[in-house]
Amino acid sequence: MKKEYKSEAEFLKDYNPKDFEQLSMTADILLISISDEETNNYRKTNDKMMSILLVKRDDYPFKGKWCLPGGFLNPVGETLEECAKRVLKKETNLQDIYLEQLYTFDNPKRDPRTRVVSTSYMALVDKNKLTDMINENACWFDVVLLEDNKKEVEVTLSNGIDTIHLKIKKVLREKTTDRYDFISENNNEIAFDHDLVIVAGLERLRNKLNYTDIVFNMMPKYFTLGELQKVYEVILNKKLLDPAFRRIIAGKVEKTNKMKTGEGHRPSALFKYKG
Amino acid sequence: MKKEYKSEAEFLKDYNPKDFEQLSMTADILLISISDEETNNYRKTNDKMMSILLVKRDDYPFKGKWCLPGGFLNPVGETLEECAKRVLKKETNLQDIYLEQLYTFDNPKRDPRTRVVSTSYMALVDKNKLTDMINENACWFDVVLLEDNKKEVEVTLSNGIDTIHLKIKKVLREKTTDRYDFISENNNEIAFDHDLVIVAGLERLRNKLNYTDIVFNMMPKYFTLGELQKVYEVILNKKLLDPAFRRIIAGKVEKTNKMKTGEGHRPSALFKYKG
DNA sequence: GTTAGATATTAACAAAATATTAATAAGAGG
């Protein structure tokens, strides 16, 4: 029989959340940076690449597998974003960097322990600004986008020692907005459903590049237009034409009186983000 | 002392989620439609408007307040989207309509009972397609966007009897992507933090209008270009020029041999979504 | 009937944005 309450306060005094089935939540972070030969200890090319931070699990479940940094939400007073920041600080000592909520993943089978819903965050940083050492179980992996069409996405992650190959099938879900359901075809190459988080994050970054200034979160203070263009090209995975690129970017940056020399060709002007 | 496990299976056998603090989750749905005089029982104008579905709470907390349809996630096997669909079916008997995850709201104080994290979904529908009656505690509210600048958003919701005035302060959070934190300035005009969900949803819809065909989810099968243009104008909250609009939309629709007459002016051709 | 009012539809032109090609600039390194 339902008890009749006379006020919100009276109702709340009686309420016990343990009367209901509950669950756990985590916040996972996709930390993306641009790497080049200076910040890369195994490649000998001059190419820029995207790289993401992975952590090796030293406990069950998925013991020994790589995964995104993440951790359980403390339900007593902590927000998911605070949780994400706490984890990020622990792994990289980074604070005050660009962070945005990406998506909430909730496949009931995504965690073998119990029902765990995960809200993922995307964070962008310029790796070179990382002065402190990152946690010893964490490592940067270069990202190579092998394939990205309407049927599938294929990504290879590599740190020079380990190589992780991710393959995700796309199933058209909604024609009007060209949305797809992503179905992992990986057999525990990476822990949990973090392959889906990575793919969703790379796509979000690619989209935001076109209509925001998000890119400057992963640039150093001073950069040449050539460097900036390479970053765009790496993220978009295609060549851009110089004059077109310069027109688009012109209003966002301002020329400094510094120059970058010693590169074996005509020196280029250094720019900085205007704003 | 930490126990040493030899396999994933052995570890899982010992794992008890109740050893940790847990929480509850809900899925909330922002159902948006376009209303006009035919589907509106109190306005006598010919204008199209956006309208959203609200539900009156008949239990504590927030007893008697309006809120978005939503419900608790069943942690045993139900996904958040399944939960959203279940609630939507209960309130409107609608199935198979456009649904997309909007954002996860997790302010620890958003629910006075206990820690409840809510993942919100946006759903679009053409109200006229609703053949079944909606639940008796549910009601369509017309949406009037009074103000939307870099400092604040103001929205009025009205069903002819009740009027709900929402005011939300914006605080710039991130310059590069022009993102804002939304701070509710409402004193329980609407239950929970559903004012934030509404504002986030309206903004998402406005953005998606520009680069997707999302609008056709709220259109009838056959429509005139004038009607379609009005829907754009209502959502974007501004006038559009005819030839420009027609050029943009031309590739997305196809002319049928039907005409719409009886409107007191030159008849217009009926179009349908191509795809 | 005739005319006014309303929106539909398209033509025509102007302006702005974008794409493309190619010319010129200037340090590094032989």
Place this chain on the structure above:
DNA sequence: CCTCTTATTAATATTTTGTTAATATCTAAC
């Protein structure tokens, strides 16, 4: 000083978008 490489910009073609205005065809009022 010659070649390589990338930087930078000029010049032009093409496409897209903005604007104005002309014409079409219905309903309703007179």
